[in-house]
Structure formats: C-alpha cells, structure tokens
Amino acid sequence: MIEKAIEYVRNIFAGDSSGHDFYHTMRVYRLALQIAQEEGADAQAVALAALLHDVDDRKLSSETWEKKDNAVSFLRSNGVSAEQIAHITQIISDVSFSAGRVCTTLEGKCVQDADRLDAIGAIGVARAFAYGGSRGRVMHDPEGKDDSTTIAHFYQKLLLLKERMNTQTGKRLAEQRDAYTRAFLSEFLAEWDTN
Ligand code: ADP
Ligand code: NI
Numbered sequence: 001m002i003e004k005a006i007e008y009v010r011n012i013f014a015g016d017s018s019g020h021d022f023y024h025t026m027r028v029y030r031l032a033l034q035i036a037q038e039e040g041a042d043a044q045a046v047a048l049a050a051l052l053h054d055v056d057d058r059k060l061s062s063e064t065w066e067k068k069d070n071a072v073s074f075l076r077s078n079g080v081s082a083e084q085i086a087h088i089t090q091i092i093s094d095v096s097f098s099a100g101r102v103c104t105t106l107e108g109k110c111v112q113d114a115d116r117l118d119a120i121g122a123i124g125v126a127r128a129f130a131y132g133g134s135r136g137r138v139m140h141d142p143e144g145k146d147d148s149t150t151i152a153h154f155y156q157k158l159l160l161l162k163e164r165m166n167t168q169t170g171k172r173l174a175e176q177r178d179a180y181t182r183a184f185l186s187e188f189l190a191e192w193d194t195n
Helices: 002-013 022-039 043-052 069-077 082-095 106-117 121-134 150-156 168-194
Strands: none
Touching: 002 022, 002 043, 002 069, 022 043, 022 106, 022 168, 043 069, 043 082, 043 106, 069 082, 082 106, 106 168, 121 150, 121 168, 150 168
8 A cells, every 4th residue: 555655656756846746745654654663653654754754734625624535535535444544634734834733643753753854954945945936935034024935934834843742752853954954044144145
C-alpha cells in the first residue's frame, strides 16, 4: 500500500512549483518515519499520514480539505479500516501550522515535526521563495510595511518552528536547519543594505 500511496502522490504533485512538489512529500515521509522510529510511534499510520498530508491541503485542494476526501478515498479503496482512516485523517488535520492546533497523537507530532523540518534549512528557504513567487509576492519590503513578503514569512513562521517542535528527535534535527535559516536571513539583509 505504501508503494501505491507513493505513486498516488507522485501523480498529484509531479509538476508543482509552489513548494509542495512530490519530493516535499517524500522528504516528509522519510523524516516522519525516522522520527516515529526514535519516538516509538505507529509507523504505518505515520507513513500513510505523511504521504497523504498535502493531498487535501486547504490551499491546494480547498474543495476536498474539510472532509479529506482524497485521502479517505485512497485509504478506503486500499481496504484500510474505518478506525485507522479516522486516526490518519486526524493526524493530517493536526499537521497544518495555520490550523494552530496542538497534535493530539504521538503520530501527529511526528508528521508535524517532519513537515516543519522541511520548511526550514536550505530547502525550507528555497520553498518559501518558490511559494512566494507562485503567489506573486514580493521578496522583501525594506520599509517593513508589507507583511505578505517572503522575508516577512520568516518572522511569521520559519524562525518560530524550532521552538515548536513536538518531539526530542524533531528538536535535535531542527538545530542545524534553524541555524542555517538564520544565517541566510542575516546574509540576505546584509546584502540588501549594501546595494
Ligand atoms: P505545508 O502545506 O507543507 O504544511 P504550508 O502550505 O504552510 O506547509 O507551506 C508550504 C511551504 O510554503 C512552506 O515551505 C512554507 O514556508 C511556504 N509558505 C507558506 N506560506 C508562505 C508565505 N506567505 N510566504 C512564503 N512562503 C510561504
Ligand atoms: Ni507539507
């Protein structure tokens, strides 16, 4: 079933250029499994929730977001029990930062940490600019009046993520990525000011 889920998300996200491409899902899947192993979480639920965590994303698929229709129909057609489907869709609902929820399950904590790790570090920086570009956002407003710029997103979200890691493993993995994100930001602002 994991193989099928990988093929399923490959088809959905193959051409994405907004920071949610197929490889984002695969990184979250691998990181989430690594965290799950260290934290003793249910690997099957973590694997499926990680693979399906963006298929009903509010921004990408607003019409299926509420009921997680894509994830549910994939799981149903692969014979997953109703109870396990409820567990997996709960994890997926917990993952999104903007929902502001605290994860209710250990499995949700693992997937959320993995998703957040992919939003920081070199790849996180690249994804933020890809996402900003996809929405027509400007990179930076030196006057600080525009709060929808990609640099503003660093202060609104990226710099906060290390402190919000749920698991010890997530915290450990966030250290280097957070340091890189901060180094990038200071270099960016220093270069901006010299030009
Ligand atoms: P996910 O769906 O993976 O939980 P999001 O959809 O919130 O995460 O964000 C996907 C990527 O786009 C992340 O790398 C995030 O930092 C970036 N992103 C989200 N909102 C913005 C924004 N307003 N400006 C720049 N980047 C953003
Ligand atoms: Ni994601």
